[in-house]
Amino acid sequence: MEESQYIEELRPPLTSGGIIGWVKLNLFNGVFNSILTISTICLLWKVIPPLVQWTFIDSIWNSTAAQCKAADGACWSIIPSNIRFIMFGFYPYESQWRPLLAMILFAILIIFSRNRNHWKKSLGYAWIAGVFFMGLLLRGGVLGLTSVESSQWGGLPLTLILSVFGMVAAYPLGIVLSLGRRSQLPVIKSFCIVYIELIRGVPLISVLFMSSFMFPLFLPEGVAIDKILRAQVAIILFFAAYIAEAVRGGLQAVSQGQYEGADSLGLNYYQKMRLVILPQALRIVIPPTVNILITAFKDTSLVVIIALYDVLMSTKTVLSNPQWMGFSTEAYIFVALIYFAFCFPMSKYSQRLEKELDTTR
Amino acid sequence: MNFELKDKTETEKQLLNEPIIKITDMHKWYGDFHVLKGINLEVRKKERIIICGPSGSGKSTMIRCINRLEEHQRGEIIVDGTKLTNDIKNIDKIRAEVGMVFQHFNLFPHLTILENLTLGPTWVRKTSKKEAEETAMYYLEKVHIAEQAQKYPGQISGGQQQRVAIARSLCMSPKIMLFDEPTSALDPEMIKEVLDVMIELAREGMTMIVVSHEMAFARSVAHRVLFMNSGQILEENSPEEFFNNPQHERTKLFLDQILH
Numbered sequence: 001m002e003e004s005q006y007i008e009e010l011r012p013p014l015t016s017g018g019i020i021g022w023v024k025l026n027l028f029n030g031v032f033n034s035i036l037t038i039s040t041i042c043l044l045w046k047v048i049p050p051l052v053q054w055t056f057i058d059s060i061w062n063s064t065a066a067q068c069k070a071a072d073g074a075c076w077s078i079i080p081s082n083i084r085f086i087m088f089g090f091y092p093y094e095s096q097w098r099p100l101l102a103m104i105l106f107a108i109l110i111i112f113s114r115n116r117n118h119w120k121k122s123l124g125y126a127w128i129a130g131v132f133f134m135g136l137l138l139r140g141g142v143l144g145l146t147s148v149e150s151s152q153w154g155g156l157p158l159t160l161i162l163s164v165f166g167m168v169a170a171y172p173l174g175i176v177l178s179l180g181r182r183s184q185l186p187v188i189k190s191f192c193i194v195y196i197e198l199i200r201g202v203p204l205i206s207v208l209f210m211s212s213f214m215f216p217l218f219l220p221e222g223v224a225i226d227k228i229l230r231a232q233v234a235i236i237l238f239f240a241a242y243i244a245e246a247v248r249g250g251l252q253a254v255s256q257g258q259y260e261g262a263d264s265l266g267l268n269y270y271q272k273m274r275l276v277i278l279p280q281a282l283r284i285v286i287p288p289t290v291n292i293l294i295t296a297f298k299d300t301s302l303v304v305i306i307a308l309y310d311v312l313m314s315t316k317t318v319l320s321n322p323q324w325m326g327f328s329t330e331a332y333i334f335v336a337l338i339y340f341a342f343c344f345p346m347s348k349y350s351q352r353l354e355k356e357l358d359t360t361r
Numbered sequence: 362m363n364f365e366l367k368d369k370t371e372t373e374k375q376l377l378n379e380p381i382i383k384i385t386d387m388h389k390w391y392g393d394f395h396v397l398k399g400i401n402l403e404v405r406k407k408e409r410i411i412i413c414g415p416s417g418s419g420k421s422t423m424i425r426c427i428n429r430l431e432e433h434q435r436g437e438i439i440v441d442g443t444k445l446t447n448d449i450k451n452i453d454k455i456r457a458e459v460g461m462v463f464q465h466f467n468l469f470p471h472l473t474i475l476e477n478l479t480l481g482p483t484w485v486r487k488t489s490k491k492e493a494e495e496t497a498m499y500y501l502e503k504v505h506i507a508e509q510a511q512k513y514p515g516q517i518s519g520g521q522q523q524r525v526a527i528a529r530s531l532c533m534s535p536k537i538m539l540f541d542e543p544t545s546a547l548d549p550e551m552i553k554e555v556l557d558v559m560i561e562l563a564r565e566g567m568t569m570i571v572v573s574h575e576m577a578f579a580r581s582v583a584h585r586v587l588f589m590n591s592g593q594i595l596e597e598n599s600p601e602e603f604f605n606n607p608q609h610e611r612t613k614l615f616l617d618q619i620l621h
Contacts, residue, residue: 257463257465257466257467258467258469260430260461260463260467261463261467261468261469262469263428263430263456264428264430264456264459264460264461264463264467264530265456265457265480265481265485265529265530265533266453266454266455266456266457266458266481266485266533267453267480267481267484267485268449268453271484271485275480275484276469276480279471280469280470280471283471357471359470359471359513359514359515359516360470360513360515360516
C-alpha cells in the first residue's frame with residue numbers, strides 16, 4: 001500500500017520513426033493504400049505541371065487583348081484591363097472612388113468587429129453611422145456629390161449590400177420565426193410553420209422573380225419600390241426560413257433542465273430566452289448557421305435573373321465584349337477567388353467563435 | 362453519517378403558524394396516466410419536510426407542482442397566499458419566492474458562477490448589479506465556494522455545482538426552498554458537502570421541502586417525513602415514528618430496501 005503512492009509518473013511512449021516512419025504509417029500501410037498513394041502521385045504529376053505552366057509561366061499579366069490571343073498561357077490581363085467594370089459595374093466611372101471608399105470603410109468596421117471585446121454599444125453606433133455614411137457615398141445627391149440612382153449600382157458593392165444586409169436581417173428574423181414555431185399560441189405557431197415550409201419549398205430564384213415582376217403588379221399606380229430593395233427583402237425572407245430551422249435545432253438541443261432552471265428563478269419568457277436559452281442554442285448551431293450564411297452570400301449571385309449587376313453579372317458583361325471573348329476561364333477564376341476571399345474568413349471566424357464561446361474548458 | 366440539529370424543538374414551537382403552502386385534493390395526469398391522486402398537504406413556515414418513496418411514485422412531480430414547473434389539473438395549491446392558476450404574472454411571482462434545487466443542478470453553463478447567481482436578482486428583483494454581486498459573494502462564502510466565482514459551471518465538480526445551485530436560489534431570498542433529489546446525481550464523496558450546506562440552511566429556519574433518500578439527513582433535520590407511493594401520500598409522521606414504527610407494509614418494505 002505504502003509503495004503504491006510513489007509510482008513514478010511515466011511519459012507516454014514515443015511513436016515516431018522519423019519521416020520514413022510517418023510515410024510508412026500514413027501512406028503505405030497496406031496494399032490498397034499503397035496503390036492509392038501511387039496513383040494519386042501519378043495523377044498529380046499529370047495535372048500540376050501543366051497547370052502551373054498555364055497559370056504562371058506562360059501567362060500574360062498586363063497586355064492588350066490582341067497580345068493575349070497569341071499567348072499559350074492564361075490571359076490575366078483581362079482582370080486589370082476591366083477591373084473597374086467588374087468591381088463597380090455601371091456606376092459612373094468618375095465617381096467610382098465613392099463605392100471604393102465605402103468598401104474600405106466596411107472592411108475596417110468588419111476587421112474591428114472581429115474581436116469580441118469590441119462588442120459594445122459604441123460599436124453598434126459606429127456601425128449605424130458607418131452604414132449611413134456608406135449609403136450616402138453610394139447614393140450621393142448631397143454635399144456636392146452627384147446623385148447616383150440605385151439602378152446604376154453594381155459589382156462587388158452590390159453583392160456586399162445584398163449579402164450583408166441579407167444576413168444581418170435574416171438572422172434575427174430567423175430566430176423570431178424559430179421561437180414562433182415553438183410557441184404555445186396556435187395562431188403564431190401555425191403562421192410560422194406555414195411560412196417556413198412555404199419558403200423552404202420554393203427555390204430562391206422564384207422568390208426573386210416574384211419580388212421583381214409579380215409584386216409590383218399589386219402595388220397601386222404610381223408607387224414604385226426600388227428594385228434592389230425588393231431583391232433585398234426577398235433574400236432576407238428566404239434565408240430567414242432556413243436560419244429558423246437551424247436555430248430550432250439549437251433550441252431543441254438545449255436541455256429541458258435549462259428551461260426549468262430559468263423558470264424556477266422567476267424569469268419571464270423573454271428573459272429566459274434572451275439570457276439563458278438563446279445564448280446556448282445559438283452557440284450550438286454556429287456550424288449550420290454559418291453554412292446558411294455562406295450559402296446566402298454566394299446565392300446573391302442569382303440576382304442576375306432580375307437584371308441586377310452584381311459582381312458575377314458584371315464579369316459576364318465583360319466577357320460579352322468581343323475584344324475579351326474567350327477568356328472566361330480567367331475571369332471566372334478571378335470571381336471565384338473574390339467569393340472565396342469572403343467565404344473562407346467567415347468559416348474560419350465561425351470556428352474561432354465556437355472555441356471562444358466554449359465554456360467547458 | 363451523523364447530523365445534529367439542536368434547535369429542532371425550538372422551531373417546532375413556531376409550527377403553529379399559518380400554512381405557507383396549502384395543497385388540497387390535487388390531481389395530475391400525464392395523458393391518461395394518473396400521476397397524483399388527491400394530494401393534501403399543509404406546510405407551515407420554517408417547517409422542514411422530507412419526501413421519500415419508490416421511483417415513479419410522484420414525489421418529484423408533486424414538488425414541481427408547487428412552483429408550477431408541472432401543471433396540476435384538479436384541486437388547489439396556494440403558495441404564500443397566492444393561488445396557482447394559469448395567470449403568468451402570478452406564476453412568475455411565486456417562482457421568485459420559491460427556490461428550487463434540481464437533481465442535475467441546471468446551472469447555466471454559458472455564464473460564470475457569479476453571473477449565474479446575479480441573473481435572477483438583477484432581472485427579476487431589479488437590484489443593482491453591485492448589490493447583486495455582493496449578495497452573490499455572501500452566499501458563495503456561505504456555501505464555501507467563493508474562490509470559484511469567476512469559473513464556469515463546467516469547470517467545477519458536481520458537489521460544487523450543487524452548492525452553487527443552492528446559492529443561486531438563495532440569492533433570490535426565497536421564502537421556501539424545494540429540493541428535488543439534490544444528492545442523487547452526486548458521487549458519494551460529494552454528498553456530505555451538499556447536505557452540510559442544507560443543514561446549515563435548516564438551522565437558519567428556512568422552510569424546506571426535500572425529496573431525498575438520505576435517511577440520516579431526514580432523521581436529524583425533518584419535522585415530518587412523507588412516504589409516497591403510486592401518486593398518494595401513504596404515510597406521514599415524525600422521523601422517529603416513521604423510521605422506528607412504520608405503519609404500512611409498503612413503507613416497511615421500502616425502508617428495509619434502502620436501510621439494508
